[in-house]
Structures are given as structure tokens and as C-alpha cells.
Amino acid sequence: MTEDTIWAFVADAPRQASDIGGRMLPPRWGYLNQLWQPLWDTLNIATLGTLIGVIIAIPVAFLAAGNTTPSRHFVRPMALLIIVTSRSINSLIWALLLVAIIGPGLLAGIVAIGLRSIGFVAKLLYEAIEEIDENQVEAVRATGASRVQVIDYAIIPQILPAFWGISVFRWDINIRESTILGLVGAGGLGLQLQSSLSTLAWNQVTVIFLVIVATVVVSEWVSAKVRRAVL
């Protein structure tokens, strides 16, 4: 719809679509055998990345929550800055940077997913911490409990359901994101997608799409199950 739009191409679109559609079918099922390893890589990127993200996000969330932060004027803004930085950069961009820094492969993907997850998990977790019932905290403090014991007995039980819900939800998102990280060289299914696209092997692209859809459906089912179990 801009001046640069080449209307001849637009007019051509239906024919191009049916052409590509035609080449995508039938799927080349034999290609599946080459996808198991990248699929496994993708699952590992998502799971390990989520794990790293969550482990770092927990302390960040406690430092960011107004009711648990040791200092409102210094530590809290720092923690919030970490959260914003992590959240404002897309996984794909993180991966692009990390492939340049630590080289192509799974590790770059894992770290990219991890860095992006810190902000998401920490933000939702610190909001959960700020919403806890302070009466329970007061009651545990009144017994003479130490700071760590107060967190252990009064805060953690209250945020545990939110914590599992957030973590599994992020894992579910990460499965989807990690399927495309390979486009920039960070390993997994995306790598196969890129090579199939660049060799115009459309019937392989179809197989990859179907694998991605199946994986996402399964991960969503798992995440829904887990969230129902903990709430």
C-alpha cells in the first residue's frame, strides 16, 4: 500500500501461493528421520533455557518486589532494570548477538532463551510476591523467625502455585521460540527450516511445520495439565 508496492507482484499472488502450495504437497515424509535430532535439540534449548532463566529470575524477583527488597532506592531499581532489559529484547535478537559472541550452536540458543526468560519470569513472580497476604508474614515474624525462615515459611508457600504456573507457561512459550532460533544459527529445528527454505525444498518445509505444530500442541497440553495440578 506504499509507493513501493509492486502491483504486478500483488496481482500475481494467488498464482504464487498455489504454486508454493502445490510444491509443499505432498509432504516428504522420509525427511522426518532427519528431524528427530533437531527436535530433541529444540526441546533441550527450551527446557535448559527455561531452567537457567528461572534460576536467575528467582533472586531477581525477590530483589524487585517492594515487600522483600533489601533497598527500595538502589537494589530495587537495579532489579527492575534487569527485568526490563531482558524483556525488551526478543529471543531472536538475543540469539543473533549470542551466535556472534559464543558461536553458532545449541549453547547460544540456550543462553538466548534463558536471558529472555529472566525478565518474564521475574516480572510475574515479583508481582505475585507483592500480592501475598502480609498477615501470614507478620505471624511468622512474630514467632521469632529469621528473615530466611520468614521467606521459607510465609512467602514461598504463598507464591509456589504462581511460580509453577509462570515457569511452565514460559517453558511452553520457549518451545515455540526455540523452533525458530535456528534461523540465526542457534541450533534446533530452525536450522533445518532455513536449509530447506534456501534449497526451495517446500515439501520438507511442510514436514517441519507439522512437527512444530505437533510439538507446540503437546507442550501446551503439558503446561495446561501442570498449571491445573498446582493451582
Add this chain to the structure above:
Amino acid sequence: MSRDVLNPLTHINISNGKKTVLELKSLSKTYKTGDRALTDISFSVPAGQVVGLIGPSGAGKSSLIRCINRLVEPSSGSIYLGETELTKLSGRALRQARRRIGMIFQEYALVERLTVMENVLSGRLGYVSGWRSFLRRYPQTDIDQAFGLLERVGLGDHYNKRADELSGGQRQRVGIARALEQNPELLLADEPTASLDPKTSRQIMRLIQGVCREMNLPAIINIHDVVLAQNFADRIIGLRAGQVVFDGPPSALSHKALTCIYGAEDWDQVQQSSESQNDEFLFSNAKVLELT
């Protein structure tokens, strides 16, 4: 209106020469917002005495008992628990002093997602190390005591339930067991019956009174229900606008005294219905007693 303390009996008389457990000396509290919650509060509580702290909403009852275990920081004055000056403590010493003061809360304040047993054992947190409490590995004596207390408050079979599965009255019983698990020298209760129905309220008050008698444990109970206070306390302290305006036995709580604490009201009606009172508490009382 006179601000003089209506003190028909000096508390030396009330305390009967028993050992003083808690002593407050000209305690004051002013919040950062400038609200003056407490002004120059002084009294002492001997062993085994159940004190009913009454007064209108906003009179400073909650602030007062929270100053005692320093959940609220007093602005000036001093508080002694036995020989210990609570107002001078900080850090570890303060936590160790808090172990000696059991507290019961209005909304029970149990950790809802932990079991009844974990809630009762949390009364020992000040005594066990961090890793022990983290692994829930309490000394056997603590566990035996917890079972005993649950039995005492009538919840022997419920130890493995999650706290949020219990009814209000049951939760408050767990709250009482948690406070007693500390082996406290003093019990503080902040409106322990405010969220309970009239019958359960009386049962809970009777339970608190009972354990205080058995253990010779002094208690300060914030309570807005004058009739309950009169029935279950040995001594009534009336607060008004952060000052003690009455201090004496429940029988001395005359119309004049009630008017001094709460302001003018038809006290005859209140007392009349309190005379006809039994375990099936009349709801109409509650209405009359809503004096806020």
C-alpha cells in the same frame, strides 16, 4: 469529658503481689503520617492474668499489642518482658525475645498452604536452625509438644490437613496451638474472635482463658466485644484515642466507665442483654455493641 483514669482498684491490688511478667513504661507511638496512636501508656501484667483490652476502633489497641513484640516500632517509652527491655533489642536478640511472646491474630494468619502440623511447628522457628526448619526436621520433643497442643485445642486428628481446609474456629485453634508451641511467657491476641460467629467466639475465648489458667500464662487480648471481655478477662483496660482511660476488674466496668471509653450509648440495654446471655449469644447484642 474527664480524661482521668477510672481506676477503682490499683493494679497492685489486682496483681495480688504476683510476679510481674510485662511492664510498659510511658509507651508512645506516633506513625510517620503524624497519627498519634498511643500516648504515655503505662501498666504491668502479672503472671497468669488475662487482660481484656477494649476500646473503639482506632483507639490504638492493635498498635499497642504490636509494639509489645515490636512488629510496630514504639516511638518512645520502654517495655520490659521479665528482666529484658524489649525496646532496646534489635536483630538476633529481638528475634530471641519474640520467641517468648506468642501471638494470635484476627484472621488467624495461618500459612494457608501449609499443613496444620507445619503451622504449629512454625512456633518453633525461633529455636531451630534455618536448614532444620527448611527440611522440616524438628526435634522430636517439638513434634511431641505439637501433637499434645493439637490434642489440647481439640484438633488431634487434623494434623495432616492443609490449613485452608479448616473452618474459622478450627483455624483459630491452630493459631492458638502455634502460639503455645513457642512456650511463651506472654500471649498477645489481636481480635481473636472478630472473624468468628458468636458461639465459636465464646469457645475460643474459653479456650484461651483455660490455657492461660493451666499454664499460669498472662495474656493481653484486644477485643471489641465488651461482653466477651467482661466474661473472660480478669482485668479490663480501656483505651480511648491512644490513652488508658480505664483499668480495673470487669465488675467495675460501669456505665460511666463505658461512656468514658466509647462515648455516650444506652448501656442499660447492652448490660441487660449481657445478663440474659448464654452460649447461644444473641445477635442483637452485636448490633448494640458496634460502637465505632
